[in-house]
Amino acid sequence: MSSEKSLSENAEEYLEVLYKLSLKKRPVKTTKISNMLNISPASVTQMIKKLEKDGYVHYSPYKGVTLTEEGYKIASNITRKHRLLERFLHDVLKIKKEKVHDQACEMEHVLSDDAERALCQLLENPDECPDDEELIPVCDFQFKTCEECRMRRQEEVNEVGKRDKNLVSITDMKKKEKGKVSFIRGDYKVIRRLMDMGITMGAEISILEVAPFKGPVELLVRGSNLALGRNIAKNVFVEIIHENTPESKGAIAHG
Incomplete structure (x- = not known):
């Protein structure tokens, strides 16, 4: 290749x-x-x-x-x-x-x-x-949040390393798709707000509904149904979990 x-x-x-x-x-x-x-x-x-x-x-x-x-x-x-x-x-x-x-x-x-x-x-x-x-x-550097990236400002990319898996915003997921939260874009206020709702690194989410015209995203996380506005949902990135394997293989299903 x-x-x-x-x-x-x-x-x-x-x-x-x-x-x-x-x-x-x-x-x-x-x-x-x-x-x-x-x-x-x-x-x-x-x-x-x-x-x-x-x-x-x-x-x-x-x-x-x-x-x-x-x-x-x-x-x-x-x-x-x-x-x-x-x-x-x-x-x-x-x-x-x-x-x-x-x-x-x-x-x-x-x-x-x-x-x-x-x-x-x-x-x-x-x-x-x-x-x-x-x-x-989202970037493909090995960070979980933008805050982590800022803390390591002086390091070059080759020191940081690249992520192995492809990530996708939950606003680009389909109904019934599942993913594992792997990156959150935003400052500590955004991260804290999401954590309070149970959306933390490694948490598994399932998409229940994606409203049209930039409406909210309804999802299931830790047994609770949540509705996230697009302004926050678009900055939560996940590794897609494929149903035919115990863990995500990192591929993004385009078709």
Whole structure:
């Protein structure tokens, strides 16, 4: 399998588009990718087959494309860098919203992991990008909270280490899915509020209902039914627990 560093910018763009289109956890049609990237269907199919050969996607001509665990990890990381850069360009440099996307596209491929972490701390751990309020994916560093990251500010990424498992926000989970709480984004007030409700590291949660139009998320945790507003729920990240195994294998079910 190719390493993340060997991926071309073009390939990363494909994975980023797949990440955005696959959050509904259904296979993505190549025609959707073609329309979004404004590239011919034949060229899209050619690249998708290459990505499949390298182990980043699963492709069925009649069903569509889904990200593999490794593909999801890379797609999530490049999407995170893009959306952090959008926040920086808009909030710090005061670039107009309509211009930040294209500028971030040019910068995301060269932003190092150390620079990503420093940028996140500078921006005080933002959770959404400015142009369309889409969720900024969680980092893959071995932290459980943003507070823990701040406490170890001087350490470089290679000293911190990377997380083995892919995490997903509970707002992106499906009804009846289960997960183990593995990261909470926010300050100590957010962490304390969640702890008071029984949402702690390692706690198992089950999704009961995800209301449309950014409504609350209803979940089961420690035998209690809770309703979390999206502003808090989107910052609770879990490792998906698959029913056919005793523990999560770290894969994100896209399709």
